[in-house]
Amino acid sequence: MIPLPFAQAAVPRGIGLAEWLVDVDTWLGRDGILSSGLDTVTLCAAVMGTGMLIAVPSAALLAHSRRGELTATALVTLGRAVPTFAVAALLVPVALRRGWGFEPWPIFIALLLLALPPLYLNTYTAIRHVEGGVVDAARAMGIGERTLLLRVELALALSVIFTGIRVAAVQVVATEPIRAFLGGDGLGRYVRDGLGQNNDTLIIGGALLIAALAATTSVAVSVVERLVVPHGVRRLKQRTAARRGSVG
């Protein structure tokens, strides 16, 4: 048995949820919500950053050269089936044996596997679905392959790529709390500690915090999307949505 190195959040039994949430000590300090939340956000950001760096360029290049159909299909299947908790758990002994320490490599890799399929698939399909005529016309005008990929294909795929980013980010944020059960901390600690102490306030409070962070993440991605995606691309998405809506 491996000794668990984390400190338990010490909360007196019987304290109410509202009372717990408004207490300054709940938020500040080494074990406070802000510090734990920052842990979670940092890890999730690292996972998403790495995921995007891996998935978007590779999917874009393969889709552009019309290859990688099999990878895409395989990922669809895999993406639905990755047991994140099991993967992370299995990686713990591996990480320890290699001297990487308890944390956060197993959870990092498990979350990365969770994030890659939506990122890769959305990028890949969006680029493959750019109208053949548009690509043809671009080539016929002497637009180089690089410019074609960046200015035309990726630009047109941007909205769908952002949808992939949003899905992946929300999943990652919502799943990251399992880290607390694998020797780490982060926002999941409250649920874990609540379970350990049979303390409903901690369990419910912790769950609410996780849900709130996931919702915030979704909104944050949308805000970034608005800032990054050019008007001409954004209106296409709105038009598609409007058309779908009118059809039913």
Next chain:
Amino acid sequence: MTECAIRLLNLTKRFDGEQEPAVSALSLDVPRGRTVALIGPSGCGKTTTLRMINRLVEPTSGRIEIDGEDASARPVAELRRSIGYVIQEVGLFPHQTVSQNIATVPRMLRWDRGRIDERVAELADLLGLETEQLGRYPDELSGGQQQRVGVARALAADPPVLLMDEPFGAVDPIVRTRLQDELLALQERLRKTIVIVTHDIDEAVKVADNVALLNIGGKLEQYAAPDDLLHSPANAFVEQFLGEDREMKRLALKRVGDLPFERGPVLDLGAAPAEARALLGDARSEWLGLTQDERFAGWVPRERVDTAATLDALPRELPAAQVHPGSTLREAMEVIMNSRTSVAVIDDGGRFGGVVTLEQIRSELARRAS
């Protein structure tokens, strides 16, 4: 004069894994400043031929010369920028406004802002696009307008060569006719070297100076001016492709204004009745046409003329069946068929411009255009 801008020499394309070549040993000269139509049944290699000209498809063998220079020796991007290409699907960038679309090639060529704006405005004017439409997105335009933007984009950097792959395939017949007329007017001004692909023989003979008829496998069956093609098809395949009403199609190619002037049984109101009787006798006509101040004034039946003391007092019958110098002989024929006098009067901007008779049309058809 008939210097060739594009020369295809023994051009063959065999796609990987295909048994039969898509294009085989095709040789074709496209004269500078002229329009050549590629036509033939579906899958006969029209698009492939067009794509080989700007190297979207590399030929398996044979050669393409543009302005006497081997196209494969030129850098591909530079070659393509000197050739405007209108693809069948139009392929406008959906995320860019009309003016951004039109400015694509000039932007690549790093023209300065002022010059680009000027050029976009000029092209909008040339193609009949409203200034207000320039800021719109392609999906806010009708099919015909999108086609115009596609042509404007292809013409943006003023390339000497224009390739068009079924540019009017996706629009309704009325818009299609209008776009064809606009292309003719445009070509009148710009004198580009144009290769246009089409399925439609009427379109081909209407817009092209020369028509290349291909068979499956990209085999050239006949290359001729529209009138020659219609008048003397080289073989049974061509004949069948052209259809039953070849002579009627030829009539649609010729204009009333191209006929030699024919005054017909027409006199000024002030002429002597005796002169009129002599004219009607010679012309064996049942009707006398009268003009006043060089304008056509109406028809009088022969029996009235026979007993008249002066011509100007005779009751005249209007309206005369009228055509214009720009009318096609096909239109003229329809007018004649519907006219009691069997003669169509040519209205040349208000003035009497002579007449058209069935006999004139018949002899025009018999005369093989050079």
